[in-house]
Amino acid sequence: MIKLNSSFPVFIVEKITAAKVYYPKNFGFNIVFENEWYLHLVSETGIQIGFMLPNQPSQPKIFHPSYGGSGVIFSVEVDDADSAYNKAKENNLNIVLEIRSEDWGQRHFSIKDPNGIYLDIVQAITPTEEYQDGYNAK
Secondary structure: OOOOOOOOOEEEOOOHHHHHHHHHHHHOOEEEEEOOOEEEEEOOOOOEEEEEOOOOOOOOHHHOOOOOOOOOEEEEEOOOHHHHHHHHHHOOOOEEEEEEEEOOOEEEEEEEOOOOOEEEEEEEOOOOHHHHHHHOOO
């Protein structure tokens, strides 16, 4: 078994400067590393995210194409989804899924960042009885 210590997504994006502004301004991320082609951010609670420009000669070819905007959801958990939703509306963030409660135990809404990354802003809530057993699976 490989013992993991932490995790963070790295998105290969065209608009790295937009990410540099968007995430600190709207979510309180801090820049912990930056050069001309890579940006690494960490939130006050320890959430990490990286952004890299495409076609970097120092990177293997598998890491050259930019993110295409589908197939990935970057989920982040909050204590109060309604408060976060109101703040997102106040800040004119691109809300692509209105706030809602799901039977499987989430109250959430989704936004799309300047690079087309979908962020699902999630608050854990009590799931309906139908989904209770899924949380007790071993």
